[in-house]
Amino acid sequence: MEKIEHKMVAVNGLNMHIAELGQGPTILFIHGFPELWYSWRHQMVYLAERGYCAVAPDLRGYGDTTGAPLNDPSKFTIFHLVGDLVALLEAIAPNEDKVFVVAHDWGAFIAWHLCLFRPDKVKALVNLSVHYLPRNSNMNPVEGLKALYGEDYYICRFQEEGDIEAEFAPIGAKSVLKKMLTYRDPAPFCFPKGKGLEAIADAPSDLSTWLSEEELDYYANKFEHTGFTGALNYYRALSMNAELTAPWTGAQVNVPTKFIVGEFDLVYHMRGAKEYIHNGGFKKYVPLLEEVVVLEGAAHFVNQERPHEISKHIYDFIQKF
Secondary structure, eight states, X not given: OTTOEEEEEEETTEEEEEEEEOXXXXXXXXXXXTOOGGGGHHHHHHHHTTTOEEEEEOXXXXXXXXXXOTTOGGGGSHHHHHHXXXXXXXXXXTTOSOEEEEEETHHHHHHHHHHHHOGGGEEEEEEESOOOOOOXXXXXXXXXXXXXXXXXXXXHHTOSTTHHHHHHTTTOHHHHHHHHHTXXXXXXXXXXXXXXXXXXXXXOGGGSTTSOHHHHHHHHHHHHHHOSHHHHHHHHTHHHHHHHTGGGTTOOOOSOEEEEEETTOTTTTSTTHHHHHHSSHHHHHSTTEEEEEEETTOOSOHHHHSHHHHXXXXXXXXXTO
């Protein structure tokens, strides 16, 4: 890990922190919530050793990336997030027409839209955890989730500015992150107002051995410094995204794709997800979907829980291009 280089790049009004390792074709790694570039440390080393240039930014509002107006969720729409990455690619890979993209969780949501808006930028995509869902022109996504899972569902709880931040504050970033990163229950992720994360049982210690105290401290130190608002703004822009992406209603993602999800991933267990992924719905909207991998025994943070396995899956796929 000590070989990984760090630099700041001016992109799209931000001073974006990136981690970089290796030489060769670029692989852009996009992290999720509540993560950082650090989530990809194992994959970066593996792919760099095999002839690739691995690049992982801290996204807008996260980690050492600065310049995003945290008090304004409207500056965290999918257009801002994709715009940041397009500008980053122009800065770091100006001689490559297309790059490989690997993403997880919120990063996967961003990657789907990067491929939707700018397929000319992407050779091939490996997405983890979050499948592509076409825009529903008849339903606000937050209201839809509230109807399905109730007001205590985490995405619904994240909507009110300052509310969940106030609930997290006395608990501390380290405890919040430990609960979230080691969460393995495939049931809907809910925490009732007032009870907060105390309502969520701790993961059995033998199931969270992939997250060492040192690794947890890395995340905690960054989030203690930045707070959670930047990360939560992604959720607060969901309804705006639904309005803004109206021109892409019914559009397909036309990039060669591999999708990987853990058997116990809570996203995989959302209502209708398995049927959509395995019974043709997913392939309809991502026609170049080549492979779906369900990792037995794995949960949501598969890239960290099963680093070598995920690294090999990525390498085996991108070698084809």
